[in-house]
Each structure stands twice: as structure tokens, then as C-alpha cells.
Amino acid sequence: MKMGCLNGTTLSCLKLATTVTPTFAFPSQPSSFHNLPFLRRTIKFKPLSSALQTSPATSPSTTKDHDQASRPQWKAAIDFKWIKDNKEAVASNIRIRNSDADLELVLQLYDSFFNLQKEVERVRGERNAVANKMKGKMEQSERQRLIEEGKNLKEGLIALEEDLLKLNDKLQQEAQRIPNMTHPDVPIGGEDSSTTRKLVGSAPEFSFPVKDHLELGKELDLFDFDTAAEVSGSKFYYLKNDAVLLEMALLNWTLSEVMKRGFTPLTTPELVRSSVVEKCGFQPRGNNTQVYSIEDSDQCLIGTAEIPVGGLHMDSILAETLLPLKYVAFSHCFRTEAGAAGSATRGLYRVHQFSKVEMFIFCRPEESEYYHEELIKIEEDMFSSLGLHFKTLDMASEDLGAPAYRKFDVEAWMPGLDRFGEISSASNCTDYQSRRLGIRFRPSEAPVASPKKSKGNLAPPQFVHTLNATACAVPRMIICLLENYQQEDGSILVPEPLRPFMGGRSVISRKS
Numbered sequence: 001m002k003m004g005c006l007n008g009t010t011l012s013c014l015k016l017a018t019t020v021t022p023t024f025a026f027p028s029q030p031s032s033f034h035n036l037p038f039l040r041r042t043i044k045f046k047p048l049s050s051a052l053q054t055s056p057a058t059s060p061s062t063t064k065d066h067d068q069a070s071r072p073q074w075k076a077a078i079d080f081k082w083i084k085d086n087k088e089a090v091a092s093n094i095r096i097r098n099s100d101a102d103l104e105l106v107l108q109l110y111d112s113f114f115n116l117q118k119e120v121e122r123v124r125g126e127r128n129a130v131a132n133k134m135k136g137k138m139e140q141s142e143r144q145r146l147i148e149e150g151k152n153l154k155e156g157l158i159a160l161e162e163d164l165l166k167l168n169d170k171l172q173q174e175a176q177r178i179p180n181m182t183h184p185d186v187p188i189g190g191e192d193s194s195t196t197r198k199l200v201g202s203a204p205e206f207s208f209p210v211k212d213h214l215e216l217g218k219e220l221d222l223f224d225f226d227t228a229a230e231v232s233g234s235k236f237y238y239l240k241n242d243a244v245l246l247e248m249a250l251l252n253w254t255l256s257e258v259m260k261r262g263f264t265p266l267t268t269p270e271l272v273r274s275s276v277v278e279k280c281g282f283q284p285r286g287n288n289t290q291v292y293s294i295e296d297s298d299q300c301l302i303g304t305a306e307i308p309v310g311g312l313h314m315d316s317i318l319a320e321t322l323l324p325l326k327y328v329a330f331s332h333c334f335r336t337e338a339g340a341a342g343s344a345t346r347g348l349y350r351v352h353q354f355s356k357v358e359m360f361i362f363c364r365p366e367e368s369e370y371y372h373e374e375l376i377k378i379e380e381d382m383f384s385s386l387g388l389h390f391k392t393l394d395m396a397s398e399d400l401g402a403p404a405y406r407k408f409d410v411e412a413w414m415p416g417l418d419r420f421g422e423i424s425s426a427s428n429c430t431d432y433q434s435r436r437l438g439i440r441f442r443p444s445e446a447p448v449a450s451p452k453k454s455k456g457n458l459a460p461p462q463f464v465h466t467l468n469a470t471a472c473a474v475p476r477m478i479i480c481l482l483e484n485y486q487q488e489d490g491s492i493l494v495p496e497p498l499r500p501f502m503g504g505r506s507v508i509s510r511k512s
Helices: 063-070 080-085 087-096 103-133 140-175 213-219 225-231 242-259 274-279 306-313 365-385 432-437 474-484 496-502
Strands: 033-036 041-047 195-200 264-267 271-273 292-294 299-301 316-319 325-334 353-363 390-394 406-414 419-428 439-442 465-473
Touching: 080 087, 080 103, 080 140, 087 103, 103 140, 195 365, 213 474, 242 264, 242 325, 242 353, 242 365, 242 465, 242 474, 242 496, 271 274, 271 306, 274 299, 274 306, 274 432, 306 325, 306 353, 306 432, 306 465, 353 365, 353 474, 365 390, 365 406, 365 419, 365 465, 390 419, 406 474, 419 474, 432 439, 432 465, 465 474
Parallel strands: 264 325, 316 439
Antiparallel strands: 033 041, 041 292, 195 390, 271 299, 292 299, 325 353, 353 465, 390 406, 406 419, 419 465
């Protein structure tokens, strides 16, 4: 079963009504120590999922502190009426994405919240009515009666408002787990159901035994995994000699190529608030979270520049004339890679820290599908110019992250691994992220003239759509280049587009 668009003006996204100023409280949890000298203090890393929990046994606190810690760290102004009116479509979307969101619980909490909110408004109205009555002249006995009645109403209202706040917190916690809606053309099922959109080139043929990047790197003295394991732990590495030059060449070439297409270059913070991670849709999932968080802090290490770039215009209303905003960002990325093991992930293929160049676009809702196609074309053009054999996949529904409306992955042929491996992806997140980050634009076209002056004559702001795509994930690109361009004598040809960025060098060879 394929899901279609539910609303013609917004591409099948959950509708949110207003933005709310986020708070950034962050509870602490114990974990092992890791030292980062540049922070000038010892910090403790832990999976973000554990950071979002409280533990009275290890973190003594008052009941009040515990209540605050267990509340959502931020609020999304979700239009629950829209979800209720489209219950069947939302439920079907949750099923095809294999999400653990509990729609029935969300709707039950919403009904309870709605009814309690009406009761709060009723009691508040009674209290105001009593206050108005006391403004006139009356007998002392009547005034005393009204004073007592007002006192009782005030106490009852305080209790009701506290209940309403707790119920709203619970509603937020459950509703924020609901994923974005899904493009009608997305294949339904697991990763194996993904379809091939494009196949480029052919696998290179070798007249000699093929080596993988680990063997090539050892012979050419390009990597040091053993020392990195002693210094930092498994899945860390040193790049050495020509591998360093190759990384710099890849980064500079990628930035120059993407900038030619109108993207503004950025370097980003590599520590961000945990709430920004959540607003971008990176939901921690038990022990398999990919996010490193820092104890006694509300900060996390980024797993992708998508997160700090997404937060660049947080809580803003942009002029429509500024759109689209296109950024290309360089950053280091940090991922726990929990559960990753085996020969398929060895070497540089899956590591804890790496360099990456990320593209990101803020645009009008009606343009996001167009820019999604633009992003994947940029990726395909760049990988083609490097002479890679690759395929572009339209990823199946169960392989989409919570924010993605649709996602295209590029997998390149890696001869040493004897398989295709993912080297990039491009996602259209529609307004899933912007509604959480509070990023809107005001249409330049004015609405129908109103007799009332001031803000009534301005077009209401709308949420932008966000898109992201990997321009270059350095370690996997190095794998592709070493394995595809290896020569019988053990040297590596440098693809022509990269040579100007390596001082004109055309070959990586053994040191004499």
C-alpha cells in the first residue's frame, strides 16, 4: 500500500500551529570518561538516549527537579486536530515506516487534554466573574462569601493548570515520536524493497588480484588503525602521508564544485544542544543511538552538519525573497556506530569520527521536490566526474528516518569489498524539521485587503521545507578511490578532477 499526499499545499507533513520558545534543561547520567583537551575540562560521553532519562539512584534530586527533568526539553506546536481528522492515513504511515509511535495513545491524550483545557477555561471564567462582582457595592456578608468562592476557584484553577501542564508534557512526548508522512512513490517495505533509480558506469576489470583499502593503505603507509586504537579506541584511525593530501583534495574539490552551483560555504559548531538534535528528528533508540552526548551538559557531538545548519535559522521568520537558502557545510562528524561489526564494516567503512561536506537547503514548500532532484543530480554529477560505478536508490519506507519524506541513497562499487557501499544520501524532510525548529517565511504576496490595519494585512508566515544531502563523506570516498584506481604495481591513480587540489600529482605510490 502506498501513501499519497494528504494536503495539496503542504507535502504530506504533520501540521503544526504555532512555535514555542524551547527550553534547554538537560538531566545528567553517569558514564565513562573521555578526555577532550580542547574543551579544557574532562567530559563524559554517553548515548543520548540514556541522557534523556533520570536515575534517582545516581542523581539525587527533589521531586520538583525530577518532574522538570522528565518533561520534554522542547515543545512542537503540533496540530492534533489535523492528526485526528487524518487518523487512518497517519496510522497507515506509521505502519509502513515500521515506527513505534503510539497513535491511539496520542489521540487519547489529546482528547483528555482538550477536555481539561475546556474545564480550565470554564473555571477561569467563573473566577473572573466573581472578581467582577466584587467591584460593586454589597453587604459585607456577600463580599465575604465572594472572597471565599474566589479563593476556592483560584486553588482549584491552580490544580487544574498543573494537571494540564503535566498532560501536555505527556502528549508532547508521545506525539513527537510520530514520523513525517511519506512520498506516494516511495517503495513500501524494508531496505531490500528499495528500487534503483539510476545505474552509472560499470565495475572496473583488473588483470591482477584486487586488494582492499586496508591492504593498499598498509602498503602505501596511508593509515594507522593500531595506534589509533591504543590512543582512542576501536574504529578510530590516523590518516598519513598522501591520505592526508587526498582528504584535503576531496574537501576542497567538493566545496569548489558545490559553490559553483550557488551554495554558501559554512563551517559549523561540532557541539550542539541536545534539543536541536531532537528537533532535527534524530530520535535516540535505546542502545543503538548514534549520538554522543556530554554528561552534566545539554550538548551533543554532531553526527552530521545537517544538525547545526538546520539550527542556523532556528526561531526565525525569513523573507520570501531570501529563499531558497543553500548551504554547503564542512564539519567533523561523530557517531557511536553502536551494533556495527563484521567484515562489511571494517577499516574506514564505519568509524567513530570522520570529515564530511553536507549540502542543506531551506526553500518554499512547493519547491522542495524540485530541489530534491537538484541535490541528487549534484551528487551524481560529482561521482560521475570521479569515474565511479554507482547506483542511485529510492529508499523504501522502513529505511527512512523520522524526518524524511523521501530519501535517495547513492551506493558506489568498492572492488576490495566486492560490493556496493553507501557513499551519500539526499533527503527531503518537507516541514518536519522546520516546524520543530520554528523556521518560517512570510510570503511576499499580500492577502486580500482588510479594513483593519496593522498585522492583519500581512500574509501569515509558513514553514519552510528543509533538504539535506551528502556531498562528500571522506572515508568512504577514500575507499572508493583507492580500490577502484589501484594499479598492478600497488600505486593509486588520482582522478583528474582532484589533481589540481593535490599539487598536480597524478599517482599515489610507495615511498622510495
